[in-house]
């Protein structure tokens with residue numbers, strides 16, 4: 001608070017609000033109409049909150065049992081009012097709600113808009129659309145805003161006023177000027193926003209954006225004696241599917257999510273078995289910016305007999321947290337507390353039913369429209385995969401749904417595709433995990449698999465290492481990391497390999513190779529657990545793999561990064577017995593020992609670099625490189 005007198009207090013906006021307002025006031029956001037949806041959505045939320053509180057305290061409803069939103073336009077004065085008779089706000093709530101931002105991820109959002117080039121860049125614009133800009137969007141169209149509010153059941157009323165520049169005022173409001181209950185948001189529109197005080201414009205926008213809000217909306221202008229109803233507040237989800245058009249679903253989704261994209265998939269059904277409920281759920285068309293925010297909760301609303309109860313109930317598992325929608329049931333008692341609802345076995349059972357329906361709908365989409373499903377997978381696949389290890393019961397189903405990048409090409413592959421194309425002697429589903437798809441594609445560990453035409457899944461999401469380490473076999477085929485244990489590739493012939501090996505004149509004998517490996521083991525004693533000849537290399541000289549039974553290298557890297565594994569397991573150094581460099585080194589057993597030692601250490605460093613790791617001893621590396629190159633160039 002910066003100033004106080006007897007009637008009015010001036011407050012400075014919280015820093016993040018000031019940044020958001022700056023964004024709004026200067027925004028060239030392509031669709032300013034959305035401010036109206038934000039205000040109507042807030043008004044409807046306020047009505048739903050009152051409905052809920054009135055279950056416990058019916059007196060709160062007083063003489064107005066029906067909830068209602070009325071939009072009034074005064075084109076002459078360019079004034080627009082959105083009035084609701086919902087829960088209203090006390091003085092403290094006004095300060096709390098309209099002076100700060102409670103939403104998690106706001107700072108991250110603001111940083112992303114700024115990084116995308118600010119609100120005037122197309123990317124910034126898109127991000128703003130994704131965020132659901134809330135109350136502060138009024139400053140896109142208004143020079144000043146008054147919020148007149150009286151909390152249900154209270155005798156006090158308050159006026160909040162701001163021009164959106166740095167500060168706002170809060171003052172007590174005389175009973176005669178105050179709403180009987182609820183909130184009136186009064187906008188003095190900017191000169192270029194006068195059309196928002198025209199009735200025809202308002203009607204069109206409200207019907208398009210807010211036609212399915214669960215509270216009736218009426219419109220009035222200064223010449224009207226009585227407001228005229230625009231929408232009756234009936235619940236879309238209670239209607240039969242056949243009566244609802246795709247556009248109506250889209251409008252409803254947009255109203256519900258505050259996003260402006262089209263849903264990628266709509267799941268609407270009425271369950272009538274053990275429990276009765278209706279569910280309407282959407283897979284969003286784009287990825288919300290806070291999908292990986294650890295504080296992000298699910299976004300499914302729970303209604304009981306059309307009364308909104310909470311949007312905090314766990315109606316879907318975490319790995320479906322991107323879904324938006326609602327469940328309306330008659331099976332829960334209305335007067336139960338939110339906390340008890342959360343623990344209700346009925347809710348658990350509804351959640352199971354809903355989860356199955358959502359997964360089945362995704363499976364159907366995958367079968368009927370591969371491109372559309374792949375778009376869903378691009379956005380949410382990395383989240384759905386969390387379910388592979390979190391939801392053991394549905395693991396097989398989720399694995400079936402999953403799509404992967406692989407060495408078979410650039411596109412997505414399903415495990416069904418993979419298994420169908422397996423080599424007849426191949427026993428496992430091979431995968432390579434890492435943090436970068438391009439680096440995975442060029443990994444030396446893949447060479448022997450590629451040479452034998454064996455497909456390897458390329459897993460580049462952090463979540464992959466976790467499920468891949470624990471997943472049950474899929475179609476009786478276990479998962480196996482290509483960087484773990486011996487590759488067992490000897491049983492599968494490599495087309496054309498023998499001929500190449502035979503003609504290789506510079507090839508060292510088995511004894512020479514064995515001597516080299518023993519030497520390398522002594523030199524690298526501290527760093528590797530074993531040195532052995534490799535099945536998996538064809539072009540590269542060396543690679544590192546995890547010992548049999550040890551954790552996959554990528555999983556270990558992630559655990560170490562997260563501080564959950566302190567010491568690294570020593571890897572196995574595999575060397576390629578057909579590589580010219582390896583053979584030359586093996587045949588040079590009588591050469592300078594120091595130089596051979598340098599060469600072995602350089603090979604180890606090379607294997608690290610190929611994995612995207614850093615070389616610990618950079619100075620030692622460059623000295624060794626200089627010595628070996630100097631020696632080679634001098635022709636010694």
Ligand SMILES: Nc1ncnc2c1ncn2[C@@H]1O[C@H](COP(=O)(O)OP(=O)(O)OP(=O)(O)O)[C@@H](O)[C@H]1O
Pocket residue numbers: 038042043046084086087088089097098103131132133134135136183258
């Ligand atoms: N008409 C209203 N009646 C009562 N409270 C309101 C009203 N309008 C806004 N509020 C309060 O102000 C808060 C901030 O509103 P704002 O639209 O910025 O965000 P939100 O509604 O919480 O989030 P979102 O827009 O993402 O749904 C609301 O959560 C609510 O508590």
